Amino acid sequence: MDKELLLMIPGPIQPEQEVMAAMGAPVRAHYGPEWTELYNQTTAILKRLFNTQGDVFLMVGSGSCALDGCLGSAFSAGEKVLIGYNGFFGERLKAIAEGYGLNPILVDAEWGKPLNPTDFEAALQKHSDAKGICVVHLETSTTIINPIEEIGKIARNYGVCFMVDAVSSLGGLPMSMDDWNIDLCASASQKCLGAPPGLAPVAIGKHGWEWIDRNPSKGHGWYTNLRTWRKYADEWADWHPFPITMATNNVLALKASLDNLLREGVEYRMERYRSLALRLRDGLRKIGMPPFTPDQMMSPVLTAAFGPEGVPTSEIVTYLAEKHHIKIAGGLGALKNKIIRIGHMAPTVSKEDIDRVLDALSQFKP
């Protein structure tokens, strides 16, 4: 591996050394009281981050696995769900919903603008038979943070299930599942949680099980069916509280990362990310690559910027990788070749790394 490579994409991130050491620890059995205690300690920290009194499971898979589990468990074929669509990952929610034969109704906003809560209210008035609202928290393709709390109030007023994709936000942005009326929430290990890819935490809030239990089709399949995960968490609680062979090293790594996060302090960490974002945005303006969003809409863990006029941004991404050993990302979907995206959602990212990116970008000549 190129030791000099600076990984600044919006996940996966470069984990801390002790996290990678845990990944490389001897493989152990995935059951027994000692292992179960460790697993439970990990999910307990995640409950604090989700801010829920509900349940958290660690699905073995990527973030989409947890999203799949939420949508497939709570709704059945033919049911209407409102899907917030203002970027590539809103589209992903729609694709998963379609995969389950649901009837997705898009509530859209321009890519680069947040979703408007009143649009959900209007859509619920029009589709009074809709069963749920599904929204991405931090839309990684545009860096836009959607107004989850406000949309959650509408979901509660209209009595529909509220599901949130927190794949790129959990651990980096405030999350308050129970207070924001979120019933189901999905995340992933490889972004703000600071671990390698491989685990997909899923949280079922105060009323989440009511939605899953009322689902007439009893959820789809077995692996991603959250009822399966609940059954083992209940019936095998003392020795094997999950249905499958757990990815033990990934859990050890995630726990090491979460322990570090608690040691640093969640609020302190978030503040640190915010100041890195401000430093980056300031530098980008100085080199003529203005941020894609205004500062009031700033994402603390991920920044998008325009490149020089008329230059496809893939050229900048390639230049940084080839000449400076820095890996950043380009735009996705409608924003392909229009923006660059720089991830700073890892505890390992320092001010010096931000300056190294800025220095490299300033040397780019179209």
Ligand SMILES: Cc1ncc(COP(=O)(O)O)c(C=O)c1O
């Ligand atoms: C907001 C969001 N949702 C979903 C996904 C898909 O996650 P995964 O690639 O881990 O399946 C991503 C990945 O970048 C994401 O950023």
